[in-house]
Amino acid sequence: MQxxxxxxxxxxxxxxxxxxxxxxxxxxxxxxxxxxxxxxxESYVALFxxxxxxxxxxxxxxxxxxxxxxxxxxxxxxFRAKLWNIGGEGQLYxxxxxxxxxxxxxxxxxxxxxxxxxxxxxxxxGGLLLLFPALLKTRLKVDExxxxxxxxxxxxxxxxxxxxxPWKDPMAMGWPQGAPVLEEGILPNLLAKTRLHAGLIISVVxxxxxxxxxxxxxxxxxxxxxxxxxxAARFAGIPINKTIIRTALISGGLAACAGVTEVAGTKExxxxxxxxxxxxxxxxxxxxxxxxxxxxxxxxxxxxGIYNGADSMSRAMDVSNYIADVxxxxxxxxxxxxxxxxxxxxxxxx
Amino acid sequence: xxxxxxFLNIGFWAATIRMATPLIFGTLGELICxxxxxxxxxxxxxxxxxxxxxxxxxxxxxDLWTAVLxxxxxxxxxxxxxxxxxxxxxxxxxxxGIGITMLATALTYYSFRMMLPGVTTPPKIVPFENYAVPxxxxxxVLGQALFNQSPLTYLAFILVGVVAYVLYRTPMGLAxxxxxxxxxxxxxxxxxxxxxxxxxxxxxxxxxxxGGAFLTISVFDAFYFDMINGRGWICIALVIFASWRPGxxxxxxxxxxxxxxxxxxxxxxxxxLIPYQFYLMMPYVFSILALIVMSRKxxxxxxxxxxxxxxxx
Numbered sequence: 001m002q003x004x005x006x007x008x009x010x011x012x013x014x015x016x017x018x019x020x021x022x023x024x025x026x027x028x029x030x031x032x033x034x035x036x037x038x039x040x041x042e043s044y045v046a047l048f049x050x051x052x053x054x055x056x057x058x059x060x061x062x063x064x065x066x067x068x069x070x071x072x073x074x075x076x077x078x079f080r081a082k083l084w085n086i087g088g089e090g091q092l093y094x095x096x097x098x099x100x101x102x103x104x105x106x107x108x109x110x111x112x113x114x115x116x117x118x119x120x121x122x123x124x125x126g127g128l129l130l131l132f133p134a135l136l137k138t139r140l141k142v143d144e145x146x147x148x149x150x151x152x153x154x155x156x157x158x159x160x161x162x163x164x165x166p167w168k169d170p171m172a173m174g175w176p177q178g179a180p181v182l183e184e185g186i187l188p189n190l191l192a193k194t195r196l197h198a199g200l201i202i203s204v205v206x207x208x209x210x211x212x213x214x215x216x217x218x219x220x221x222x223x224x225x226x227x228x229x230x231x232a233a234r235f236a237g238i239p240i241n242k243t244i245i246r247t248a249l250i251s252g253g254l255a256a257c258a259g260v261t262e263v264a265g266t267k268e269x270x271x272x273x274x275x276x277x278x279x280x281x282x283x284x285x286x287x288x289x290x291x292x293x294x295x296x297x298x299x300x301x302x303x304x305g306i307y308n309g310a311d312s313m314s315r316a317m318d319v320s321n322y323i324a325d326v327x328x329x330x331x332x333x334x335x336x337x338x339x340x341x342x343x344x345x346x347x348x349x350x
Numbered sequence: 351x352x353x354x355x356x357f358l359n360i361g362f363w364a365a366t367i368r369m370a371t372p373l374i375f376g377t378l379g380e381l382i383c384x385x386x387x388x389x390x391x392x393x394x395x396x397x398x399x400x401x402x403x404x405x406x407x408x409x410x411x412x413d414l415w416t417a418v419l420x421x422x423x424x425x426x427x428x429x430x431x432x433x434x435x436x437x438x439x440x441x442x443x444x445x446x447g448i449g450i451t452m453l454a455t456a457l458t459y460y461s462f463r464m465m466l467p468g469v470t471t472p473p474k475i476v477p478f479e480n481y482a483v484p485x486x487x488x489x490x491v492l493g494q495a496l497f498n499q500s501p502l503t504y505l506a507f508i509l510v511g512v513v514a515y516v517l518y519r520t521p522m523g524l525a526x527x528x529x530x531x532x533x534x535x536x537x538x539x540x541x542x543x544x545x546x547x548x549x550x551x552x553x554x555x556x557x558x559x560x561g562g563a564f565l566t567i568s569v570f571d572a573f574y575f576d577m578i579n580g581r582g583w584i585c586i587a588l589v590i591f592a593s594w595r596p597g598x599x600x601x602x603x604x605x606x607x608x609x610x611x612x613x614x615x616x617x618x619x620x621x622x623l624i625p626y627q628f629y630l631m632m633p634y635v636f637s638i639l640a641l642i643v644m645s646r647k648x649x650x651x652x653x654x655x656x657x658x659x660x661x662x663x
Binding site: 001002003032035036079084086136140141142143145146147149150151153154157158160161164165280283284287318319320322323325326328329330332333336337340 | 391435438439440441442444445446448449450452453455456457459460463464467579580583584586587590625627628630631634635637638641642645646648659660
């Protein structure tokens with residue numbers, strides 16, 4: 001068996017590859033649903049209705065897509081530079097911690113200043129958290145995958161300490177949760193009687209900005225060049241380490257913004273379960289999007305729909321909602337394979 | 351003074367060896383993969399799968415040693431999937447590994463929920479009993495700590511020797527090390543690089559799964575969600591700490607487990623001056639420190655992370 005590069009990839013192939021990949025995953029996951037003894041077709045209908053079947057369902061899916069767009073962007077930017085940031089989850093919590101520290105009474109500003117301020121301090125916290133592994137990578141060649149993964153555990157334990165200790169809200173009847181974010185800092189609601197908040201607009205705008213930066217600016221070109229071929233980039237006079245550090249600050253900042261939208265938008269206070277793995281799902285989002293920032297919006301909507309749909313399907317059909325995690329992980333692998341097959345062809349010979 | 355008395359305590363040393371066992375399995379498994387040039391980030395998920403399937407096997411009435419085998423087989427299946435992507439297709443080892451961890455974990459949790467619907471407290475099994483080695487276990491302190499352990503712990507120690515022997519003293523081990531250093535040269539010798547790498551990743555993944563199984567059918571008697579809790583990532587740090595050598599991997603795992611045992615005892619004996627969460631952070635912080643300390647000396651296998659494409663230079 002041998003892999004040969006294709007001379008030319010037709011457009012239909014590039015477009016259909018992720019769709020075919022996801023379809024295959026949904027078919028394979030169907031086997032697991034049948035194993036659970038649920039009717040396949042009705043289950044997928046229940047999943048779809050749970051995700052997009054009503055105004056409320058759509059609003060909830062958009063609420064869930066908001067942090068996924070941001071963690072997806074974080075992974076997309078970093079992976080472009082081959083900076084393997086798997087620490088999105090930790091950076092998300094860093095952003096959430098920063099919002100709780102600054103946004104619950106320490107500083108009072110009018111809303112038009114307060115909300116940008118919270119995003120800035122949140123993003124700074126996340127960027128700094130990723131700066132440490134990035135410096136270890138550029139200075140000491142320490143693999144960033146392991147350090148970012150390990151830091152996730154450290155940050156989560158730190159948040160656990162704060163919420164069970166000094167930051168525990170005395171008004172919360174003993175639950176480990178932070179004080180509520182000041183009214184000025186709350187992201188405005190977009191649709192009455194739903195949880196949909198302005199975080200969605202902010203994350204879509206960020207996706208467009210990141211797309212512009214990545215495709216139209218020198219910074220974007222440098223990030224892509226470093227990821228594509230560091231030797232050539234060095235030869236072209238691009239400062240490799242500086243670019244990696246810059247990428248880390250952007251990527252960590254984006255993931256942390258997801259923590260900001262969750263604390264200041266969805267929940268309005270910090271808990272230990274603000275993220276059911278948004279940081280990790282962001283990796284699948286970025287891969288499904290082919291690392292394209294605009295594609296991230298679509299991919300985030302898809303996965304948000306899968307998770308919300310799986311929740312309502314599990315209630316209706318008695319299928320564990322871990323099926324959503326299976327679909328996410330399966331899609332991550334299958335899309336990667338499909339995208340490669342648009343660039344290579346397999347040739348079998350004896 | 352109390353701090354030093356701890357080291358004279360048999361329980362302390364026995365705990366250290368017990369806690370080192372899953373790390374030994376995981377580190378050896380990762381070491382085999384990396385020696386063949388494949389970083390296996392699927393370890394965390396594969397350990398989770400091993401922990402669940404072994405436990406489930408015993409819970410359904412199977413015996414303990416078969417459960418170990420079942421765990422290893424499931425680990426090898428995920429190893430095969432990993433190599434299909436990372437070796438045969440030459441895809442990013444980083445993304446493949448994270449994908450395998452996510453998939454293995456999700457499938458494990460889904461299956462557990464489906465097979466035991468509606469259980470709130472995890473049901474229990476009868477785990478491995480400690481086996482006191484005749485004579486040796488009667489040596490004071492050392493013997494009682496070292497030779498009154500779970501049979502799986504002895505297996506882990508034996509495997510360190512076996513892996514070291516195979517890697518350094520057999521043609522098979524030479525092939526494994528060579529595909530991790532210079533796959534081209536191996537290909538020229540007429541050895542199939544893909545097959546050697548796949549075999550190494552499968553065997554390594556089997557080891558990882560047994561490491562997970564140790565937790566559910568030897569230390570504890572139940573399966574809990576999130577019970578691997580980063581042990582897989584710590585193993586990856588330990589491989590680098592051990593400079594890809596089995597003997598040093600054993601040493602690293604023991605050192606690490608000793609720190610963990612100290613941490614737990616200090617946490618229990620000291621007042622509530624330092625919150626317990628900071629003690630729980632220690633293993634992760636130590637792993638990062640170990641990576642920093644070793645960074646200058648780390649001699650990675652030269653072809654690690656480099657996909658091999660036949661017929662290409």
